[in-house]
Amino acid sequence: xxxxxxxxxxxxxxxxxxxxxxxxxxxxxxxxxxxxxxxxxxxxxxxxxxxxxxxxxxxxxxxxxxxxxxxxxxxxxxxxxxxxxxxxxxxxxxxxxxxxxxxxxxxxxxxxxxxxxxxx
Numbered sequence: 001x002x003x004x005x006x007x008x009x010x011x012x013x014x015x016x017x018x019x020x021x022x023x024x025x026x027x028x029x030x031x032x033x034x035x036x037x038x039x040x041x042x043x044x045x046x047x048x049x050x051x052x053x054x055x056x057x058x059x060x061x062x063x064x065x066x067x068x069x070x071x072x073x074x075x076x077x078x079x080x081x082x083x084x085x086x087x088x089x090x091x092x093x094x095x096x097x098x099x100x101x102x103x104x105x106x107x108x109x110x111x112x113x114x115x116x117x118x119x120x
Contacts, residue, residue, distance in 0.1 A: 028063060028078045028085075031095035035060040039089050048072070052080050053089060062095070 036056035041049070048070070055061060055069050067077040084090035 027094070028082055028092055029095055030064045030074055031062050032081075033060050033062055033093040033095065034066060034081050035091045035093070037089055037091055041089060042087075048076075049080050049084055049089075052077065052084065056090065 034052075034056055036053055041053055045053075051070055052066060055066055061069065063077050063081060064074055066081070067074040070077065072080075081090055081092060085092050
């Protein structure tokens with residue numbers, strides 16, 4: 001988690017997950033939103049999971065944001081977050097889908113209507 005001056009972490013990423021290589025929740029995507037539940041963590045929680053919970057104290061983060069903040073690979077954060085979701089310490093929400101493009105004719109009619117209201 002904390003790195004050396006050369007940029008490499010002191011602990012390999014796979015050790016931060018306790019040697020687990022696959023997330024328990026495969027539906028966790030890079031843009032899944034993580035939110036802490038506010039539940040007190042149990043004693044003995046690994047340091048990487050505690051660091052993730054600490055990162056979520058002030059709000060929510062996507063998996064990729066949490067990975068950047070913790071300086072861990074996204075795959076490792078997916079494993080950590082999946083375990084915290086299983087323990088009900090974190091909630092995960094699917095990524096927000098990209099908005100569909102609006103119909104240009106509808107936008108033009110709305111703009112015309114607003115212009116008409118402005119001139120009245």
